[in-house]
Amino acid sequence: MSRVAYTYGRRGRLNSANSGVRETAPTYGKPRNSLFSEKAGGHIKVELNNERLVAHLLIIDPRVKAFQPQPFTVDLIDQRMLFTRDAVRTAWHKHREIPGPKFYTPDFSVDWTDGLHQAIEVKGEGNEGDDVYWDKIARARPILAANGYPLRSVVVPKNGRNPLRMNPGVLKQAIHRLDAWLTDELVARVTRRCESGPISVGALCAEVQLLPGVIPVLLVGGVISADIAHHTICSTLEVSLAYGDLSHLYLIEEMETARGMNG
Template sequence: MKIDERSPSSSRDVAKRTMRPGRAYVICSPKNGFCEVRLESWLEQSVAHALELDPRVSSYRAQPFTLNLTTSEILIKKPKQKPKSAVYYTPDLVADVDGMQTMIEAKPERYVEEHSALFAQVKAVAVSRGMRFVVVTEENLRGNFPRNAQILNQYLAQARKSLPQWSDALRQQGDANLSGIAREVLQGLEPVNYYVMAGILSGQIYVDLFECALEDKNLVIQPAWGSLEAFEVLNYV
């Protein structure tokens, strides 16, 4: 659920569900106007962090509507009584990707096969409505990416006013000089991690977000030459 004026009142507040076996996951979303996004699992949270960083994504929502797969109708609010013939599906997230609405199902890999028939039906309805549908598993967000994305989004949410200043300091050093162990390359810029994060977010510094840990004191960086492709980790086709 996304808590802002654009969310329909019928959206589920997953943080208040009483039958939940575990806690709800809540993040601050700079991409959606610094509103609160509430999610139901660690995997959904990781997907949301990926959407925050992806330059192809302009906005996203959590569970904004339900599809009636029988009629292909989008339901902003479910009827009090479900028709006997209706088959309902609620996407975990819906993102605007390069101008196209994309429904996203965040599902652990071990459960994908057993839901393959449902997913095929959802995809067919999505296509008929000019939308996309993709399934994202933990395999798409492997290694260090979930933790790295979480750290980067904390900087976006909490240090947004300082990021341009740190980025400007890196620019004065010259992109070609941003290569090597970060604490050695960025001597004189303290704390080093502030400038590393600003550089990654601005496309000045490249780090393999799957293989490298941003919290590593011996983090190796290289120039990104203005590219943000490191954040384009999800396949929406």
């Protein structure tokens, strides 16, 4: 009796009905990770939870103007970027006899508010890729940089209790509550209490009579700040007045790898 090795998780096939460059991989009955963001132009789908988490980081980061998942493909043979499915199909037929990696697709493209652009590759801790993967990244990096999309590689922590895994989703939801919850009266109460110095979330909620669910709204609204990259949002988290500063939401750098930066 022969054994047949079944493979799963292949990339989506190309066809004329597909939009964009590459459809996310089939999930064989499992719902894809989807989310909504105005920065991404509405509802988007990503393949993995790690990519969904990074999308949350991009949503809450005030420096990000727009982003897209799997935005384009890099032709490693002709050293150019492909922006349509027809271009990818043509290049695939052209290079089909050439051995080794021929294409690379970043997980995200990012447009920053300062006018710069960037491509992002997402990996999970413990699955950062082998030498073949990093060789492909090294080949794609100068092509992306030459086209104005320098590549940033980030590694999502494996530990589910890591603040970088626990906080972004809460903060992303808080953005949708800003208009309804962040009133002038609330800001004034919190400002008066925090003017004397840092205070724990538990003490702030007790003294100002706040629900704990308001704390993420105050963080994304720039009323208070905290080290949310290294501490989860809970009663023991120490917060202080932010005076409109949102730099505590710059979390993508906390996942950046030295190898990813240097290639």
